Amino acid sequence: xxxxxxxxxNKVTEKGKDVELRxxxxxxxxxxxxxxxxxxxxLEFLIYFQGNSAPDKxxxxxxxxxxxxxxxxxSTLTIQRTQQxxxxxxxxxxxLSGGVNEKLFFGSGTQLSVL
Amino acid sequence: xxxxxQMEGPVTLSEEAFLTINCTYTATGYPSLFWYxxxxxxxxxxxxxxxxxxDKGSNKGxxxxxxxxxxxxxxxxxxVQVSDSAVYFCALSDTGNQFxxxxxTSLTVIP
Numbered sequence: 001x002x003x004x005x006x007x008x009x010n011k012v013t014e015k016g017k018d019v020e021l022r023x024x025x026x027x028x029x030x031x032x033x034x035x036x037x038x039x040x041x042x043l044e045f046l047i048y049f050q051g052n053s054a055p056d057k058x059x060x061x062x063x064x065x066x067x068x069x070x071x072x073x074x075s076t077l078t079i080q081r082t083q084q085x086x087x088x089x090x091x092x093x094x095x096l097s098g099g100v101n102e103k104l105f106f107g108s109g110t111q112l113s114v115l
Numbered sequence: 116x117x118x119x120x121q122m123e124g125p126v127t128l129s130e131e132a133f134l135t136i137n138c139t140y141t142a143t144g145y146p147s148l149f150w151y152x153x154x155x156x157x158x159x160x161x162x163x164x165x166x167x168x169x170d171k172g173s174n175k176g177x178x179x180x181x182x183x184x185x186x187x188x189x190x191x192x193x194x195v196q197v198s199d200s201a202v203y204f205c206a207l208s209d210t211g212n213q214f215x216x217x218x219x220t221s222l223t224v225i226p
Contacts, residue, residue, distance in 0.1 A: 004158070033214070042119070043204065043216035056212045091159070100208045101147045101166050106158040 006092050006107035013082055014115055021077045021110045023092030029105070031098030032075050034067060037109070038088040046090075049075060050098040082114045117142045121205045121217035128195055128224050136190040136220045138179075138205035146209035148172075148181050148188040153202045153219070162190075162203070195224045 005024040013019050025032050034046040045059035049069040060066070064082075069075040079086055089111050093104040122137040140146065150162040150172070163172030168183035177192045188205060205217040 035216075040218070042218040043206075043214075045213045045215070048212050050212075059213070093159075098212070100210060101164070103161045103164075104151075104159075104214060106151075106160065108158045 004092055004094050004105050004107035006090075006110050008110060009108065010111045010113075012113045012115065015084060016081055018078065018080045019082055019112065021079075021090050021092075021112070023075045023077070023094075023107060025073065025075070025092070025094030026105055027073075029094035029096055030072065031095045031102075032069060033093045033095075033104065034075070034077050035091040035093065036088045037091055043091065046077070048098070079112075082112075084114050087112055087114045117146065117207060117209060117213075117215045119205050119207055119215050119217040121203075122220050124202075124219070125221040125223060128222070130197055130224055130226050131194045132224075134190070134192040134195045134199075134222070136203055136205075136222070138188045138190065138217060140186050140188065140205075140207050140215075142186075142207055142209050144209040146207040148179070149206040149208070149214070150177070150179055150188070150190050151204040151206055151216070153204070155201070159204065195222070197224045197226055200224050 030051045032049040035043040048056040064080045067077045089109040091109045093106045095102040118141045147166045149164045151159045152162045153159045163174040165172040165181035171180045202219045208214045
């Protein structure tokens with residue numbers, strides 16, 4: 001694909017349900033990031049994957065949040081027992097090798113609404 | 116820890132006006148600095164960057180200079196167009212593991 005693809009683009013769920021958000025990075029990009037964008041807030045870092053290294057999970061807000069990246073490509077962000085405060089846009093980005101000067105390529109995001 | 120503070124919005128300007136969006140940062144190391152832009156209905160995309168002190172990033176008529184002495188990276192454009200209406204995010208990275216973003220500044224340019 002030409003860019004970073006996220007699905008679904010919109011997700012409405014009920015409080016207490018689990019949700020899975022998917023990210024397909026640009027082919028060949030080894031670094032993958034998840035961010036959360038809440039209304040009026042900046043982008044909040046969630047998790048970073050780089051190749052086969054252990055992910056940097058330091059931004060995950062609670063143990064209800066988890067993410068995996070299979071085969072160094074597709075990533076899934078899972079939120080268990082969703083709460084209303086989880087409502088936000090979840091953004092995925094990738095870069096070629098995770099270098100400090102590298103350009104991030106963002107997907108269009110998943111708008112999550114927890115009722 | 117590292118952080119970015121940028122000018123609160125929204126900003127509304129007439130076409131051809133001068134634009135400044137302020138951004139200051141806090142970092143423990145020697146970060147790279149970025150401006151990302153989000154046009155309506157689109158994902159964030161890199162606008163410009165600077166990787167060391169006194170560097171100037173530029174793109175599409177926008178400029179920003181990395182000022183270490185004032186820890187700033189203000190975005191400027193001499194003459195804005197309606198097509199520049201978007202949300203602008205200042206960001207920094209000093210490890211590559213994380214990019215720290217500001218809260219975003221919404222710009223609306225009216226004809």
